[in-house]
Amino acid sequence: MDPENTLILTLDTGTVTIKLxxxxxxxxxxxxxxxxxxxxxxxxxxxxxxxxxMAQGGDPTGTGTSGSDKPNLKxxxxxxxxxxxxxxxxxxxxxxxxxxxxxxxxxxxxxLDGQYTVWGEVVEGMDAVxxxxxxxxxxxxxxxxxxxxxxxxx
Numbered sequence: 001m002d003p004e005n006t007l008i009l010t011l012d013t014g015t016v017t018i019k020l021x022x023x024x025x026x027x028x029x030x031x032x033x034x035x036x037x038x039x040x041x042x043x044x045x046x047x048x049x050x051x052x053x054m055a056q057g058g059d060p061t062g063t064g065t066s067g068s069d070k071p072n073l074k075x076x077x078x079x080x081x082x083x084x085x086x087x088x089x090x091x092x093x094x095x096x097x098x099x100x101x102x103x104x105x106x107x108x109x110x111x112l113d114g115q116y117t118v119w120g121e122v123v124e125g126m127d128a129v130x131x132x133x134x135x136x137x138x139x140x141x142x143x144x145x146x147x148x149x150x151x152x153x154x
Contacts, residue, residue: 005029006150007036007120012143014128016104017150018087018120025076028089028098028119033149035100040068041147047137053109055132056090057144058101062137067099073117080118082109087120104129 005020022029035041046057047064059066075095082088086105089098098117106129122129132142 016125
């Protein structure tokens with residue numbers, strides 16, 4: 001795997017390795033890497049975890065209503081299916097409103113296909129994602145201890 005396009009998410013439940021997909025969403029991959037390199041995601045919780053659906057995080061307030069101070073991203077929708085382990089951007093009802101929030105599919109969610117930007121896929125550590133506390137929000141949310149691009153960890 002290409003270290004420049006591999007994201008290492010250390011969660012309080014374990015380590016998750018994500019293969020980034022610049023072939024599908026170059027702008028979104030660039031944003032995820034930029035925010036990770038700035039330490040933006042460190043300490044951020046998964047504020048919405050729905051069993052059998054997905055785990056959502058990336059909001060520094062932990063409420064699901066905020067993002068980074070960077071401009072929103074233009075949608076990069078693709079035909080890539082939303083299946084277990086796929087990483088995709090969260091957004092409002094406006095297609096071009098993705099910013100920093102993302103979700104990881106816990107199960108197949110193909111009804112989201114073509115409406116959300118897929119930017120990666122978990123290649124190792126789905127057990128750590130599955131172990132995140134469930135809820136909207138969870139009583140004691142799981143969190144991202146650190147988010148690093150593998151190339152920087154070497």
